Amino acid sequence: MPTNHEIVISDQKGRLDKVLAQELTDLSRSRIQELITEGNVLVNEKSEKSSYKVNAGDKIIVHEPKLKPLSLEAENIPLDxxxxxxxxxxxxxxxxxxxxxxxxxxxxxxxxxxxxxxxxxxxxxxxxxxxxxxxxxxxxxxxxxxxxxxxxxxxxxxxxxxxxxxxxxxxxxxxxxxxxxxxxxxxxxxxxxxxxxxxxxxxxxxxxxxxxxxxxxxxxxxxxxxxxxxxxxxxxxxxxxxxxxxxxxxxxxxxxxxxxxxxxxxxxxxxxxxxxxxxxxxxxxxxxxxxxxxxxxxxxxxx
Structure with missing residues (x-):
């Protein structure tokens, strides 16, 4: 099932992606950045960039879509x-x-x-x-x-x-x-x-x-x-x-x-x-x- 997170900014400061990573510890910062880019994060009902600086009173809704099922697929990713x-x-x-x-x-x-x-x-x-x-x-x-x-x-x-x-x-x-x-x-x-x-x-x-x-x-x-x-x-x-x-x-x-x-x-x-x-x-x-x-x-x- 899709999940929605609601956060109201009080004393948190800094970039949107960083603040969300601190608040939603089960999501990585890169995953949060993906959600922002995909339009799944709204600040005061508007889409903002990851670099947006949060303000006291901001109401943030994070929509986490249903994850696709796991599959073991080979991917051409460079390895060291x-x-x-x-x-x-x-x-x-x-x-x-x-x-x-x-x-x-x-x-x-x-x-x-x-x-x-x-x-x-x-x-x-x-x-x-x-x-x-x-x-x-x-x-x-x-x-x-x-x-x-x-x-x-x-x-x-x-x-x-x-x-x-x-x-x-x-x-x-x-x-x-x-x-x-x-x-x-x-x-x-x-x-x-x-x-x-x-x-x-x-x-x-x-x-x-x-x-x-x-x-x-x-x-x-x-x-x-x-x-x-x-x-x-x-x-x-x-x-x-x-x-x-x-x-x-x-x-x-x-x-x-x-x-x-x-x-x-x-x-x-x-x-x-x-x-x-x-x-x-x-x-x-x-x-x-x-x-x-x-x-x-x-x-x-x-x-």
Missing amino acids: IVYEDQDVIVVNKPQGMVVHPSAGHPDHTLVNALLFHTKELAQSPEGFRPGIVHRIDKDTSGLLMIAKNPKARASLEDQLAHKTNKRVYLAIVHGNFTESNGTITAPIARNPQDRKKMAVVEGGKYAVTHFKVLEQFPGYSLISCRLETGRTHQIRVHMKYIGHPLAGDPLYGPKKTLKGNGQFLHAEILGFKQPTTGKLLEFSRPVPKIFEDTLTKLRRLKK
Whole structure:
């Protein structure tokens, strides 16, 4: 069924698309921009552009049309393939790409692109996740390992379960640190007050994140995070829990933050054993341009 959302602006400020992304956390900013472009967003009964600056008292109606059914279709979408052999593919996922089809994102995903690239992808129990053994969020960039056959899937999933693989992320977070490194051990589950979010919850799933402070700027820090476990939104939730939410994070961060296209989080290093040979493979990729440009601006503030 189509869904309508009604929002009356009180103290919210800024662009229409940004304000709606903060208010309607189940919709991505890109999806909101699509709805605006398609004429499905009315401000005081008029269509406005995404760049429209909201005003106190504005009445906004967002019409969310019925989503088309999911279908696994191959799509000719460019991929940054870092490595490929008979068992695995390592992909550098761009920021803004969803990993696999879902109700809110039926197509244009990494899986759709992979299906165009190869017919060899390990089937998944869920059906819409062929080849996928782990995920990163839509607005997180970086490295993912893909299984091409059942043997590879079993091996990669076993490495994830036994914490023998290597996953290191770079993140820009709010605030500065007195310590140079640390470990966050805090259970994660669905937020009981807001089902769209995860949170540190007693009785949740065991979760461990190791972090290291790489560089500090006025009001922000660059850190690396090594995942010991891989819970949904783990780094984003853990860093908020210790008072250092990710910059740009529309779900867990403050409204006053760095301009970008979502959280500044990049899966920089990925290491695992090749499923057939057992050889240790390790890959790294630099942060995307918007991340690097933001670091350059922050470094200027230190001078």
